[in-house]
Amino acid sequence: MKGIGIDMAPVARMEAALVQQQFMDNTFSKLEQEYCNSYKNAAVHFAGTFAAKEAVRKATGNYPILKNVEIRRTQDGKPEVWIGGKLEASLLLSITHTETDACAVALAQ
Numbered sequence: 468m469k470g471i472g473i474d475m476a477p478v479a480r481m482e483a484a485l486v487q488q489q490f491m492d493n494t495f496s497k498l499e500q501e502y503c504n505s506y507k508n509a510a511v512h513f514a515g516t517f518a519a520k521e522a523v524r525k526a527t528g529n530y531p532i533l534k535n536v537e538i539r540r541t542q543d544g545k546p547e548v549w550i551g552g553k554l555e556a557s558l559l560l561s562i563t564h565t566e567t568d569a570c571a572v573a574l575a576q
Contacts, residue, residue, distance in 0.1 A: 468574065468575070468576060469526075469527075469557075469575040469576060470525070470526040470527060470528065470574075470575040471525075471526055471572070471573070471574050471575070472521070472522040472523060472524065472525025472526030472527075472572070472573045472575075473522055473525065473570070473571070473572045473573075474517075474518040474519075474521035474522045474525065474570070474571055475518060475568060475569070475570045476514040476515070476517045476518040476521075476568070476569045476570075477514070477567065477568055478510050478511050478514045478564070478566065478567050478568060478569065479567070480514075481510045481513050481514040481517060481569075482510040485509070485510060485513060493533070493534060494517065494520075494533050494534060495513070495516065495517075495534070496534065496537045498537065498539065499516050499537060499538060499539075502516075502539075502540065503516060508566075511564050511566065511569060512564075514564060514568070514569035515562040515563075515564045515569035515570075515571060516538045516562075517533075517569070518562065518569045518570055518571035519538045519546060519548075519560055519562050519571035519573065520533045520536045520538060521533075521571070522560070522571040522572055522573035523536050523548055523558060523560065523573045524536065525573070526558065526573040526574060526575040527558070527573075527575050535550060535551065536548065536549075536550055537549040537550070537552075538560070538562075546560045546561070546562050547560065548560055548573070557575060557576045558573055558574070558575055558576070559573065559574040559576065560572070560573050560574075
């Protein structure tokens with residue numbers, strides 16, 4: 468194991484940030500925005516995706532720009548880490564959330 472990262476994101480804080488289009492475009496890829504916006508409570512999914520990006524940054528220490536880290540889902544919903552358009556198979560990711568908080572853990576192998 469090379470590193471581990473964890474992050475938590477309050478949904479209410481994400482709801483407030485989502486009204487700022489510049490924040491959205493600087494933080495989330497179009498694919499991430501489409502995924503999160505496909506849910507009725509998009510803020511919960513944005514918070515989970517944001518927490519995942521931060522957890523990846525903490526696990527790797529190599530990617531300071533959030534937009535460089537993209538969280539995609541497989542057909543069965545499993546989150547994957549993509550960096551620079553390439554799957555980072557050496558990074559494992561888990562995301563969970565409630566109505567009020569989202570949390571993610573990343574493991575760099």
